[in-house]
Amino acid sequence: MQFVVLKGHQGGYQLTLKQNGAFTAIIAELSELFVKLSREQSSQDDTKIVGFKIDTEKRLLTDQEKRQIQDLIEQYPQFKVEQIESDVITKAAAQILKEQDSIHMSRLVIRSGQEVQVDGDVLFIGAVHRGGILRATGSVYVVGKIEGVVHAGFPDRDDAIVVGDLSQAIQVRIADTVDILADSDQAFTPRSITYINDLHLLDYGNLDDLKTIRPKLYNKIGEA
Incomplete structure (x- = not known):
């Protein structure tokens, strides 16, 4: 995948969404990724809920974009979004x-x-x-x-x-x-x-x- 990087960590996964990727391309890659992950999880017969921490690098997502990502991932009951964070903050927060x-x-x-x-x-x-x-x-x-x-x-x-x-x-x-x-x-x-x-x-x-x-x-x- 070009714009989505998946890494495992204790108790869950870290997803990095590359800042140079178009948001539509990132959503497409996430959709493909979670179809694959869901199949793997089902084949393991594992009922544990897996959490994802999402890093958007220096891209600041809108509330609507965050909701879109959460809705996509939470289509799969075995997955949940733990947090979405970035390396930048809003001007209001900076002030x-x-x-x-x-x-x-x-x-x-x-x-x-x-x-x-x-x-x-x-x-x-x-x-x-x-x-x-x-x-x-x-x-x-x-x-x-x-x-x-x-x-x-x-x-x-x-x-x-x-x-x-x-x-x-x-x-x-x-x-x-x-x-x-x-x-x-x-x-x-x-x-x-x-x-x-x-x-x-x-x-x-x-x-x-x-x-x-x-x-x-x-x-x-x-x-x-």
């Missing part, structure tokens, strides 16, 4: 990744009753009043004033951190972990780090300890 990998600067004043969410990491130089919530999908670096709630790693990134002075904050959250600070004796400075420790509890440290607390983040941003 999301870019935003999540960037540090956004925010000068916002978040008042009581307001909630602001940022995708990715945020350098916050504004103010969060009591009753306001600053939420980020990544880490939060506080230079401004926090009197309300700061929530990093929303909704489930427990590797996120909060850096900065939270001495006036009511509450800090990382992922699904919360600490009430209003009555806390925890001392904060501009170099304080709030993070989730190995026991999945909120813990506190100093920016000097970042290499130990979050070595991957330390290597990414360099010595603080």
Whole structure:
């Protein structure tokens, strides 16, 4: 076959659809291939369902093309599509990744009753009043004033951190972990780090300890 490459792996098969082939030609080759595979499976009297992982290289299939491939393969009850993946992503997905990998600067004043969410990491130089919530999908670096709630790693990134002075904050959250600070004796400075420790509890440290607390983040941003 010219445009479809079949390789076995543990528990199933890997199908590579060559990016230089016309989609109609690929469908034709897949049709021929699965007729053959179905016959072989029937002759072995094997009732096990075989899964296929499909790699489209640098071709990004439309939803309709994916559905066409799935429908073709699933004509045979003994076969199923486990996943379809490619080496490229959509522009929309790339933009999301870019935003999540960037540090956004925010000068916002978040008042009581307001909630602001940022995708990715945020350098916050504004103010969060009591009753306001600053939420980020990544880490939060506080230079401004926090009197309300700061929530990093929303909704489930427990590797996120909060850096900065939270001495006036009511509450800090990382992922699904919360600490009430209003009555806390925890001392904060501009170099304080709030993070989730190995026991999945909120813990506190100093920016000097970042290499130990979050070595991957330390290597990414360099010595603080």
